[in-house]
Amino acid sequence: MHAKTLVSCEELALALGSQPVVLVDCRHDLRDTRTGENAYLAAHLPGAVFAHLDRDLSDLTRTGRGRHPLPDAATFCARLGRWGISPSTQVVAYDAADGAYAARLWWMLRLLGHERVAVLDGGFAAWVGSGRAVERTIPRPKPTTYSARFDVRQIAGIAVVAARMAVAGSPLIDARAPERYRGDVEPIDPVAGHIPGAINRHYALNLEINGRFKPAGQLMTEYKLLLNNAPPGDVIHMCGSGVTACHNLLAMEHAGLRGSRVYAGSWSEWVSDRARPVAKGDSNQRETKAAS
Numbered sequence: 001m002h003a004k005t006l007v008s009c010e011e012l013a014l015a016l017g018s019q020p021v022v023l024v025d026c027r028h029d030l031r032d033t034r035t036g037e038n039a040y041l042a043a044h045l046p047g048a049v050f051a052h053l054d055r056d057l058s059d060l061t062r063t064g065r066g067r068h069p070l071p072d073a074a075t076f077c078a079r080l081g082r083w084g085i086s087p088s089t090q091v092v093a094y095d096a097a098d099g100a101y102a103a104r105l106w107w108m109l110r111l112l113g114h115e116r117v118a119v120l121d122g123g124f125a126a127w128v129g130s131g132r133a134v135e136r137t138i139p140r141p142k143p144t145t146y147s148a149r150f151d152v153r154q155i156a157g158i159a160v161v162a163a164r165m166a167v168a169g170s171p172l173i174d175a176r177a178p179e180r181y182r183g184d185v186e187p188i189d190p191v192a193g194h195i196p197g198a199i200n201r202h203y204a205l206n207l208e209i210n211g212r213f214k215p216a217g218q219l220m221t222e223y224k225l226l227l228n229n230a231p232p233g234d235v236i237h238m239c240g241s242g243v244t245a246c247h248n249l250l251a252m253e254h255a256g257l258r259g260s261r262v263y264a265g266s267w268s269e270w271v272s273d274r275a276r277p278v279a280k281g282d283s284n285q286r287e288t289k290a291a292s
Helices: 008-016 036-043 074-083 101-112 123-129 158-164 176-181 216-227 245-254 266-270
Strands: 020-023 090-094 117-120 172-174 237-238 260-263 277-280 290-291
Touching: 008 123, 036 266, 090 123, 090 158, 101 117, 101 245, 117 123, 158 237, 158 266, 216 245, 237 245, 245 260
Parallel strands: 020 090, 090 117, 172 237, 237 260
Antiparallel strands: 277 290
16 A cells, blocks of 8 residues: 555555554644543554644644644654654544544644555545454554654744735635534634635535545545636645644645645634734635734
């Protein structure tokens, strides 16, 4: 197996035991950050290690960079080494079902130049639903060394995003739920609305009714319509804190639309400065703008 975007339960089951694969459980719940780890301790895929969104895939000590700032690359690499992951390791990340949190780890590894990483399509739910084995044993991986730097060219900073507001045809795609994007509600961040000029594609639209990703061809058609002829390399993804934005990036990559970037700080970083402009309303209708 040399998977770069998605892997099915069937493909993963065939690979386990026949070639080295490191599984990483990324289950998480923003409402109760203990949920994912408790679920992991109760049952996980055979040999899987656990990645906590707040502790392992973020550095919450970094202020002013949104709710889930990226950790230092050296710190993240040290964690990978403790999980037994080297630059040549095939990694498969999974979460409870839809891939929203697993995509964050996938993206972070891609930032390091790690190509052999994929998300388990359908996650833990699909694995268990297909009758495959789980376990409670906590693995003790053989430590290794991982040395790399994040490719900052793949990360969109706040200055780039701010400049986007004045450039027509340069898509900024917001992965949050429509009601949060419009500013109808805001259950997490202190300001409701979206960045002026951003268009909305809730990450759940990448999925079929069974919780698995739509076929690559269908995703390509949908994103091409959304982008209105803009090249994939011009696309910047965002969300609330730089997590579900990775899901839209993963969907585009799976569809063969490569080269888009993520605004890591996303909405939570944008509204940390109340002088920055905010828009409300639907992207297909006239927006109302206000500085908050």
